[in-house]
Amino acid sequence: MRRRIEVDPDLDPVVLPTSVLNEIFAHAREVAPEECCGLITGGDDARYQHVVRCRNDMTLWHRRDAETYPRDGTQGFYMNEQDYLRADEEALARGERVTCVYHSHVECGAYFSEMDQDFASQELFPFPDADHLVVAVTAGKVVDQVLFRREPGADRFGGRPVAHGLR
Numbered sequence: 001m002r003r004r005i006e007v008d009p010d011l012d013p014v015v016l017p018t019s020v021l022n023e024i025f026a027h028a029r030e031v032a033p034e035e036c037c038g039l040i041t042g043g044d045d046a047r048y049q050h051v052v053r054c055r056n057d058m059t060l061w062h063r064r065d066a067e068t069y070p071r072d073g074t075q076g077f078y079m080n081e082q083d084y085l086r087a088d089e090e091a092l093a094r095g096e097r098v099t100c101v102y103h104s105h106v107e108c109g110a111y112f113s114e115m116d117q118d119f120a121s122q123e124l125f126p127f128p129d130a131d132h133l134v135v136a137v138t139a140g141k142v143v144d145q146v147l148f149r150r151e152p153g154a155d156r157f158g159g160r161p162v163a164h165g166l167r
């Protein structure tokens with residue numbers, strides 16, 4: 001059985017450009033109390049370059065079929081398929097790829113939930129090598145951020161602290 005994964009302070013921090021983080025924080029604040037979601041694209045020399053917002057369709061699905069989708073967008077995210085497919089195509093056209101999936105948690109911590117792990121590990125998940133950035137929003141402010149990455153040789157994600165960098 002899966003359990004939520006928290007930040008592991010023994011793992012090396014991952015540096016993300018401040019501009020990228022600011023864009024994601026702004027997205028998270030704008031759509032709160034709904035969770036935001038989107039992608040970061042980049043290449044080998046600069047892994048985290050561009051932020052692409054995606055629509056969170058979870059409330060839509062919840063209204064259509066509450067039995068299959070018991071949570072709405074305040075407690076989960078369902079990335080709009082057209083949005084992420086287009087983002088992926090545009091990244092490839094720039095010689096980049098999707099390197100990270102981000103989403104927010106509202107009024108709770110920046111952990112990787114059981115549901116988040118299910119989402120990232122599903123067979124049809126389009127970006128199996130991507131990292132996952134979770135940002136926590138409390139009272140309209142971003143208060144924490146953790147990057148979850150598959151640890152080499154391990155069938156689980158490790159939670160790395162996030163540091164601000166210049167690019």
Ligand SMILES: [Zn+2]
Pocket residue numbers: 103104105111112113116134
């Ligand atoms: Zn989550």
